Amino acid sequence: MARIVDVVVEDVRFPTSRTADGSDAMNHDADYSAAYVVLRTDEEKLAGYGLTFTIGRGNDLVAQAARQQAAWLVGRDVDELAADMGAVHRALSADSQLRWLGPEKGVVHLSLAAVLNAAWDLVARRAGVPLWQLLVELTPEQLADVADLRYLSDAITRDEAVALLRERAGTKPERIAHLRERGYPVYTTSAGWLGYDDDKLRRLCQEAVDAGYSHVKLKVGADLADDVRRCGIAREVIGPDRHLMIDANQVWDVPQAIEWVRALARFDPLWIEEPTSPDDVLGHAEIRRRVAPVRVATGEHCHNRVMFKQLLQAQALDYLQLDTGRLASINEIVAVLLLAAKFGVPVCPHAGGVGLCEMVQHVSVLDYVAIGASLDGRVTEYVDHLHEHFADPVAVADTGWGPGYVLPTQPGYSTQMHAASVERFRFPAGAEWAGGA
């Protein structure tokens, strides 16, 4: 028996705004940050580590909310929690006073994600397996009971979820074998940040091609003439057969999005990502109808499963980009993966930031092995930075079929940070911030 005895929540911030890494049309000065939750147990070597991702100011608010929510876990037996993680999710999200501050959105939902991510990490460590493995070894009924299906029954019932999972259960071993051999396909965003000049863009696109990437993503939306020039450079470097994606980070109104994407259509983008407000389900549907054959991708700011349900019901998106720090952990993610599988829409999770790549590899593997069961149109984001702060960082390798996430083998959710990194980047007391933000 192991019991949770303490919760520590850290406000960790990396000063990424000092370079132009991560710059886009909406977010000019992101300091990639984590509200980082550590669940300590009475076994010295057993703890759970979880985080949500923010971009700087306000990370303290998320950390403070996480402290309040995580208090419920202290004193609980890890094995009892592990036996019914659906109930853990319900208990942690049941506080009606905190619910008022969302509901199920914003700071209290980000913090809930961090706390539950730590709980899932703890449970997988306790079982001695990587989280993806723990999840794909659940029975269809167990996985359906993990899922938060509240407010979804007009789109998918528990019975439908179980039936879908059963249908795919028999062939799980062959999909695991496939991933062991080839990894999970990834694309890179590292080339196309808006703050990079043309020479750097050209060089980074070439490096992506040389590294074997079949997909390259560019930030757009600040200036149309710039976008035309930069898309031209990217398309020239990557050639006609690789995929170019463009990402506007919500800067447009609906009519403007349609006009702008049409103006860039000649560069044959695979998708336009976040063309407008992430809340605008009907707006995305309208944009999708009007910019075809360019496809629509969104989801990194989609705040819960009810919004994803509607994006699917309204046929508003071609690629679903859920975020592992924004949805309330595996419970809500499984619900969204089930919805996407039912509606036949590929899930290509958002990553980058800090710690997101570490988490999404587990989610993409879970989806392929047990839920979506296809790699058709799937490609998960990968950004090559800040992995050095993690004890079990993602690995991307090209085993002959293009770069892919290497199947994680260490126990947990890969979200443990090095103590030295937390110490140095803790805000505002860490050495990195001692000179002021």
Added chain:
Amino acid sequence: MARIVDVVVEDVRFPTSRTADGSDAMNHDADYSAAYVVLRTDEEKLAGYGLTFTIGRGNDLVAQAARQQAAWLVGRDVDELAADMGAVHRALSADSQLRWLGPEKGVVHLSLAAVLNAAWDLVARRAGVPLWQLLVELTPEQLADVADLRYLSDAITRDEAVALLRERAGTKPERIAHLRERGYPVYTTSAGWLGYDDDKLRRLCQEAVDAGYSHVKLKVGADLADDVRRCGIAREVIGPDRHLMIDANQVWDVPQAIEWVRALARFDPLWIEEPTSPDDVLGHAEIRRRVAPVRVATGEHCHNRVMFKQLLQAQALDYLQLDTGRLASINEIVAVLLLAAKFGVPVCPHAGGVGLCEMVQHVSVLDYVAIGASLDGRVTEYVDHLHEHFADPVAVADTGWGPGYVLPTQPGYSTQMHAASVERFRFPAGAEWAGGA
């Protein structure tokens, strides 16, 4: 010239959970609370007071976010702010790092509402007029420039907004005269909290009838047999000609909502309020189609104008119940009032809680005088509690046409609390909380 020299944000909580006031199927133990913002100026008698409403835990998070956002106001000249409140709204919502935590939802949006509510109060006090008067005296162009129209141009453009306001401008004086004579029509929720027993329900319904109310609202959704009995009592007491509304506070999935409302339809409810998740635009549209002639009302948890735009576009609601603590103050409220006017949907704002009645009276008057320009189907919520903590509390009077909000006459947004109340109910240090929460 007057300059803002200091911001104080207070976490004020009233222990309403000790009685069953405010109990509903989702919120069992609400402690009505305010994140309360005071903008002090270098003129001793001039300050701005604003708040957002929460129900207890987490009010500290909202207060902390408000402190960060309000810092931008310190050192600014009040008259310069007053000259372009659209710019003030844009400046206060422009922090891209804080935006990540929403965007435009949850804690950082509630706090933005509190800060901007204080700024609007300050500007109206500086002008020496009640806020509704300051707003209805703006030209159509000025009022359109106050509105936050971002992401709305597929539903209403600035030109359309100006045209709509111009069309209604000439007849403003007669509508003001009408309100001076009759007040703005209100309904009461005080009778129907879920925690009240049948005798108390019966007695309070009778009191509402005796007080001249034409509308009475009941909380439902915990137990169908109870709801049938309670609706029966209410309908019996109020008779066939007064309106009964029912409010489920988001407890149902879509299919369940349809079934439950149909089971209560024989009591002829005017509307079902918050039948399901406030995020579920398409769900509300489906419910509305399936429960007619019962109408659908929602909005107190609708987190921003983009969601209201979609509720209107999808024909998902019959009554729009915006919340003055959840939308980012007058700037976003004017945008929503313009949308509602264009789509022809009556606005019946959410109130109750603490301070909401004080604010909504200004909003309903603004809507009738300058924007919606009709009282058809309009009735604003009124709950008779916690007004004793305000320096300029709402007044409801029956001048022969049923109870109505009396047109406010004091300068500002009516949101100043008594210093003694803040002192006593400050959390956790105030005398009321000294024994613990």
